[in-house]
Amino acid sequence: MTATATREETGHEAPSARQQAVLDAVLALLVEEGDQLTMDAVARRASCSKETLYKWFGDRDGLLTATVRWQASRVHAGRDAGGPLDAETLRERLLDFAVSWLDVIAGRTSVVLNRIAIAHAGSRKGNLGAIVLANGRLAIGARVKPVLEAGRAAGLLAFDDGETAFRTFFGLVGRDIQIRLLLGDALELDAAEIRRDAARAVDQFLALYGQARP
Amino acid sequence: MTATATREETGHEAPSARQQAVLDAVLALLVEEGDQLTMDAVARRASCSKETLYKWFGDRDGLLTATVRWQASRVHAGRDAGGPLDAETLRERLLDFAVSWLDVIAGRTSVVLNRIAIAHAGSRKGNLGAIVLANGRLAIGARVKPVLEAGRAAGLLAFDDGETAFRTFFGLVGRDIQIRLLLGDALELDAAEIRRDAARAVDQFLALYGQARP
C-alpha cells in the first residue's frame, strides 16, 4: 500500500517528468527565496512559459497544491514490516519513526512548505493546510498507531486510547522544534542530535506507557 | 524628527489609548477576516486615516509589530508566588502553566498572530517571528524553568538540564495542538478538555521527572 494507494487516495494523476521538473523548481525557489514566490520567477527558473504553467496547474493555488503533493509523494513511508514484536523491535520501530519525523520537520523544505500552508490556512479557501496535515501529522499517526496497538497486543505497552498515546509520542518527539523553526529560530539539528533527541523521546514514551511482558 | 518619533520607530513605547484602539481593531480584523489585512481596512475599521496609521506606526510591518507587542503585553504572566514548594504546590504551579498555555495557543488570536509571524518569517527581514517567539515559547520557558529548578532544589524533581526538562514539559502539554490549529484543523478545545489535557501532561511530566522526597 505505497505509491498506488496514495495515488488512489488523492485521486490525482502523477505529474509528467517535465511537470516534476517544474515542481522541483518551485521547491528550489521556495527554499532559496522564502515564500515570495511569483509565477514569473517559477517560469523563469523552470524555463517554461507562464501560459504553460496556467495550462498545467490552473492557477497559483493549483501550482502550490501540486507542489505540496509532489513533495509529499517522495516522503513516502518507511518499511511497515509486520511480524512478531518484542521489546527491542518495538523500541527500534519507534526510534525509526522519531528519527524520520525529526528529519522531515527539521528540513528546510518542510519548514517552507508548512509556512506556505499555514499562511494559506489563514485566508479562506485553504485546503492546502489540510493537505499538509494529511501528509504530515495524520500520515505519521496512521503509521505509528498500528505499531502501538501491536505493542499493546504483545503486552509491551499499556494504554486505553491509541490516539492519546500517539499524541503523547508526537509531543515527546517534536516538543518545541517545529514551532521554533516555523517562527524563524536559527535552531539547527545535525544527524547526531536528532538521533539523541529521538532516543530520549522513545525512552520517555516507554517509561510512560511501557510495561514488562507479563 | 522628535524624540517621540524616535521612540515610535523603535516601537518600544506604550501606545496611547487611541493607538490601543487601533491595535485592537487590527486584532479584530485579523480574527474575523483572516490574514488578508489591508491598511485601508484597518483605517476604516478604526475610523482613522491611513496617514495617521503611517505616522504612528511607520509602515505595515510597524503596525503588525506593534499589534503583536500589544497582544503580548496583555498576556502577562501569572503570579510568581515564591515560597516553600511541596509536591502539591509544584503540581498546582505546573498545572497552572499548562492550562494558561493551552488557553493561549488554542485562542483564535494566538493562532492568527502566529500565522502572521510565520508568514513573515518566511520572507526576509522578519523580526516578527522573533517577537512572537520571545513572548510565547521563550517567555513561558523563562517562567517555568525557575519552578522546575525550585522543584529540584526541594528534592521533588530530578533532571540534569532544566532546559531539556522544560522542553519535555512543553511537548507533553502542546503535543500536536498548535501545528494542527495553525494548519486550519477544526480542532476545538473547551475549558474542560483543556483542564483534562493539562492534568494529563502534568501527571506524565511528574511520572518522568518526579521523585519522592527523600
Added chain:
DNA sequence: CCAGTACCGTACCGTACGGTACGCCGCTTC
C-alpha cells in the same frame, strides 16, 4: 480671532503580480 496642531476622509500614485494573448520554433505525423 488667528495660528498651530492633530487628525479624519478621500482622492491619488506607483508598482508588483496574477492571469492572458500572441508570435515563433521544433517536433511529430502523414
Added chain:
DNA sequence: GAAGCGGCGTACCGTACGGTACGGTACTGG
C-alpha cells in the same frame, strides 16, 4: 514538406494594495 501541436519567450492587461498628498474640521493656546 505541409499541417498541426505542444511549448517557450515576451509583451501586455487589470487590479489590489502600500504609501502619499491634500482639503476640511475640531480643539487649544495666545
